[in-house]
Amino acid sequence: MNGIRLCATGSYLPDHVVTNDDYAKIVETSDEWIRTRTGIVTRHIANGDTTWSMGVKAAKRALEAGGISPEEIDLVLATTVTGDYITPSLSCVIQHEIGAVNAACIDMNCACAGFVYALDAAHKYLCASEVKTVLVVSAEMLSRITNYDDRTTCVLFGDGAGACILQRGENRFASHLGADGSGMQLMFGLYPPQKTPFNDQPAVENEISKIPMGTGMLYMEGREVYKFATRVMPEAIEKSCAKLGISTTDLDWIVPHQANIRIIQTAMKHLKLPMEKAWVTIQHCGNTSSASIPIALDELVRSGKLSRGDTIGMAGFGAGLVYAGAVLEY
Numbered sequence: 001m002n003g004i005r006l007c008a009t010g011s012y013l014p015d016h017v018v019t020n021d022d023y024a025k026i027v028e029t030s031d032e033w034i035r036t037r038t039g040i041v042t043r044h045i046a047n048g049d050t051t052w053s054m055g056v057k058a059a060k061r062a063l064e065a066g067g068i069s070p071e072e073i074d075l076v077l078a079t080t081v082t083g084d085y086i087t088p089s090l091s092c093v094i095q096h097e098i099g100a101v102n103a104a105c106i107d108m109n110c111a112c113a114g115f116v117y118a119l120d121a122a123h124k125y126l127c128a129s130e131v132k133t134v135l136v137v138s139a140e141m142l143s144r145i146t147n148y149d150d151r152t153t154c155v156l157f158g159d160g161a162g163a164c165i166l167q168r169g170e171n172r173f174a175s176h177l178g179a180d181g182s183g184m185q186l187m188f189g190l191y192p193p194q195k196t197p198f199n200d201q202p203a204v205e206n207e208i209s210k211i212p213m214g215t216g217m218l219y220m221e222g223r224e225v226y227k228f229a230t231r232v233m234p235e236a237i238e239k240s241c242a243k244l245g246i247s248t249t250d251l252d253w254i255v256p257h258q259a260n261i262r263i264i265q266t267a268m269k270h271l272k273l274p275m276e277k278a279w280v281t282i283q284h285c286g287n288t289s290s291a292s293i294p295i296a297l298d299e300l301v302r303s304g305k306l307s308r309g310d311t312i313g314m315a316g317f318g319a320g321l322v323y324a325g326a327v328l329e330y
Helices: 020-024 031-038 051-066 090-098 111-128 181-186 222-244 261-270 289-303
Strands: 003-012 017-019 042-044 075-079 104-108 133-141 159-169 173-179 253-256 311-318 322-329
Touching (some): 003 111, 003 322, 031 261, 042 159, 051 090, 051 133, 051 289, 075 090, 075 111, 090 104, 104 111, 111 289, 111 311, 159 289, 222 322, 253 261, 289 311
Antiparallel strands (some): 017 042, 133 159, 311 322
C-alpha cells in the first residue's frame, strides 16, 4: 500500500494555566496526590477561546510550518468531542476561517483515539482518491464537560488543539483500529433528555442512562479504563508494526495519548522500549482527548529531536470504548 508524508505540524494551548494547587482550593486533593497518580502538574484551560478558534490557530501554525497555502488543502478532517456547535461541523468552521476554499470537510468523533482514526482515514483518502493534501485538526475543550465536583476526574483534563498536514508520499504507514462497545458505560457524557410536545414516554434505557450523573459532564471509572488502556495501547502499536514487517524495538519514538503517566509507563514496558523513547507532555497539558497526540507530535517535531526517516508509533484510547494505533515513517 502507498505511504503518506507528514509535511508539517502545529498546535495551540490556551494561555491560562491551572496548577494542581488551584484544584486543591476547589476539591479535596493535593499537588502530591495528583502528581504521583497521574503525572500531571499543570494544564491549560480555555478562557476566551472556543474549540474552533483553538483548532484554527493550530491549523494556521501547521500551514505556516509547511509553507503550504490553504487553497492546496483538498480535505479537512476534524476530531472533537467538544464542538461549539451541533451543526455546522468543526471542520467547516475551520475551513472557512483558514481559507481552505477547495477542501471537503468531515468531522470524526472517536473520543481520545480520534487523531489516529483521522490519520487512518487520511491515508485511505490519499491512496485511493484524487485527494492530494489533507489537513487533520484535533481540538478539544474538555473544561466544558468536566465535573468540577468529582475530584478523581476534574484534575485530569485540559484544553488545546493539534494539527498536521499530510500528502501522498513513499513514507511507510500502517494502522490498527478497534473498539469494544461493551465498555460504553465506563466513560461517557450524556446529552439532556429529549422533550418535545409530542413525546410522553421515557427514553429507552441502556447501561449508560441507568447511571445517575450531571447531564453533559464526563463520567469515568478510572480503574477499568486503566486496565483497558494498558492492554490495547501496546497491542495497537504491535499490530501496526506487524503490518510493516517491523518490531516495536525498531521504533524511534512513541507518541501516546496523554491520559496518565502510569498508563504510558506500562505500555512502554510491554513494548520493551525505554521511557526515553516516549514523548510525554502530560505534565504540562493534562489529558486533552483527541488533541493530546497531535499536540505532543508537534512538540516532538519542533524539539529538533525527530529526524526524517525516524519511525513513530502512536496510540490512543477513549470512550466507546475505542482504540487505535499507527506507525508512521517521518
